[in-house]
Amino acid sequence: MNTSNSVAETDTNLQPSSTLPAALAALDDFLVIRPQAVARILRQLADQKDTLDISFGRRGGRIVTRVLAVNESEGTFFYAYGDSDDENAQLQASGENLFSCTEAGAFIQFVCGQPEAQTYEGVPAFKSTFPESLYRMQRRQHVRVTTPTANPYVCTVTLPNQKRISFDVVDLSLSGVRLRSTNASIGELSVDMVLTGATFDYQDMGTMETDLKITFIHSSQNFNNPIYNFGCRFLDLPKTQEEDLQRLITVLSERQHPA
Incomplete structure (x- = not known):
C-alpha cells in the first residue's frame, strides 16, 4: 500500500484561506446562516454525541472529537481534545479548521478559526466561536463515516x-x-x-x-x-x-x- 501523509510540527503561522468562499460555492444550496439555526445544529451534535472530524494545519493534522456544550448567548461551543497531544497543540495554533460530521443522516461541514484551550467540567477542551455559516446536506447518499x-x-x-x-x-x-x-x-x-x-x-x-x-x-x-x-x-x-x-x-x- 502506498505511504500516507504524515503529521508535521505545530503550525504557528497558518492564516485563513482567501479561497474558501469559492471552494464552498458548490454547496450554497445547503447553506445555513441564521445564528439560531447554527446553534441548534451544534446542540444536536452535542446531544447525540456525534463524532466530529477536524482537519487543520499545513501537513494534514486531524483529530476526531465531539461537541461537549453550546453557549448560544456567547456564540461559542466546547469540544473535546483529541487523543494526540501533538495534534491538539497543532489545532490550538491553527487559524483555519475544517469541521465535518454526520448528524441524523445529514452531512455537516463548517470552518472555524483558532480555538482557545479551556476546560469543561474539569476536562481539557477547546472553545471556538460559532461559524458564520455551515453546510447541511440531508440526503441518504450523504450519510458519511470517518x-x-x-x-x-x-x-x-x-x-x-x-x-x-x-x-x-x-x-x-x-x-x-x-x-x-x-x-x-x-x-x-x-x-x-x-x-x-x-x-x-x-x-x-x-x-x-x-x-x-x-x-x-x-x-x-x-x-x-x-x-x-x-x-x-x-x-x-x-x-x-x-x-x-x-x-x-x-x-x-x-x-x-x-x-
Whole structure:
C-alpha cells in the first residue's frame, strides 16, 4: 500500500484561506446562516454525541472529537481534545479548521478559526466561536463515516497529465469521498475535473476501483507547505460496488458507535 501523509510540527503561522468562499460555492444550496439555526445544529451534535472530524494545519493534522456544550448567548461551543497531544497543540495554533460530521443522516461541514484551550467540567477542551455559516446536506447518499486516522485508507488516482498520485481517505459516503494531500504538484486541480482509474485500498476491508469527479476543494495554502482537501463524487459506481461500499460504511459506523 502506498505511504500516507504524515503529521508535521505545530503550525504557528497558518492564516485563513482567501479561497474558501469559492471552494464552498458548490454547496450554497445547503447553506445555513441564521445564528439560531447554527446553534441548534451544534446542540444536536452535542446531544447525540456525534463524532466530529477536524482537519487543520499545513501537513494534514486531524483529530476526531465531539461537541461537549453550546453557549448560544456567547456564540461559542466546547469540544473535546483529541487523543494526540501533538495534534491538539497543532489545532490550538491553527487559524483555519475544517469541521465535518454526520448528524441524523445529514452531512455537516463548517470552518472555524483558532480555538482557545479551556476546560469543561474539569476536562481539557477547546472553545471556538460559532461559524458564520455551515453546510447541511440531508440526503441518504450523504450519510458519511470517518475513516481510520492512525493508518489511513489510501486512494490512488490518475491525474489529467497521466501522473499517478496517492491521497489519504478522510471520510466516505455512498455518493463520494473526501481526500487529503500535501503534495504541491496537485495544486492546479479544479472543481468538475475527472480523476480516472481511482483505486481505493481499504486494508482489511478490501479494494475498489472507480472514476471520481471533484466537487469541492479546500486549500489551506502556505506556499511551502500546502494542504488540500478534495470532495469527490463516485462516477458510474456499479451496484455490486455500491453494496460493498455500504457494508464498509456499516462496519466503520459500528466500530465508531459500538452498542
